[in-house]
Amino acid sequence: MVNAIIAAPLSDCAFVHYSLLRPLLFALDPERAHALTLDALDRTNALGLAGLIADRPRSEKGSTVRAMGLEFPNPVGLAAGMDKNGAHIDGLAALGFGFIEIGTTTPRPQPGNPKPRMFRLPHAQALINRLGFNNEGVDALLGNVGRSRFVREGGMLGINIGKNFDTPIERAADDYLACLRKVYDKASYVTVNISSPNTANLRELQSAAALGGLIRALKSEQQRLADTHGRLVPLAVKIAPDLTQEQVEAIARLLVEYEIEAVIATNTTIARDAVSALPHGNETGGLSGAPLRPRSTQVIRWLAAALEGALPIIGVGGIGSGADAREKIEAGAALVQLYTGLVYRGPDLVGECVRALAA
């Protein structure tokens, strides 16, 4: 086995290593495995050994994509939530992503929900989480961003912002505005997360009445900040998969009306039909991974039809192969993001998706 690893070309190594590592990681509590993996990634990268983990396909020929007025070296990004505090940007970037989205961050630090709050459903290649925006707050995140070489070298960084759990929903805009002001000149784009199922009432912000008020306030602050900093940082709105076609169309109309620069579809789902018979299948929280894929792709199709190209769609939800990434692009996405697929497939998935989309 060891010989097989040594003899394998570098591009195969990542897969061989992860297939060996996965049973060990899956024997651990999911949050512990998560922390260990990210630490190992940082250490490997700091030693200059990132090539042993992934074959860095960031500049694959023909994979550059322009969206939101930005140039992405490839269309495959890291989805929000894996690096909530931006503490592992360089290690994650070494896997070959075209862009990295950190957060969700909130104005003040908060511990999130009691543990256990993250569950694997291996038979469904899925996760359920109810982390609840556990994070060290936006100031700590900015400290980490300031130390990132990837950021210094002009890498594409999305910063995903939310509200503290104890901020009343009527005051939610204050939290988003506070975060936007702080992260503005450090981000390539800023994501407004109104779709996590783990912060009480957050998804109510997707209703036409609430969303109109929130994005009007954010757009006017964005304009003020653009004048101050001499650069317009695009805003992306991240939506849930648990919306009807009519709700998606109403959101699309607002995004066009207020000239929001992008939409991210989708966050995790509260639906359980595909997994309710499985161990952990009825845990409270957001379901991600393979069972989410068809629903998230459907939302992308509805958005694409309603938006008619007015703004780009970032497709996320259940991508576990290059073919899944293509499905999102064919449904109308300009860029894609990965999270749960990485847990099941390992870092090899990034290169596979980049190549599938370049082909």
Ligand SMILES: Cc1cc2nc3c(=O)[nH]c(=O)nc-3n(C[C@H](O)[C@H](O)[C@H](O)COP(=O)(O)O)c2cc1C
């Ligand atoms: C453990 C976990 C934590 C997450 N945290 C966040 C978050 O803080 N903010 C956010 O916008 N999305 C968060 N997400 C949602 C992902 O960014 C993504 O939208 C969703 O998981 C669907 O993609 P996937 O099926 O590839 O995982 C989280 C997902 C997981 C699995």
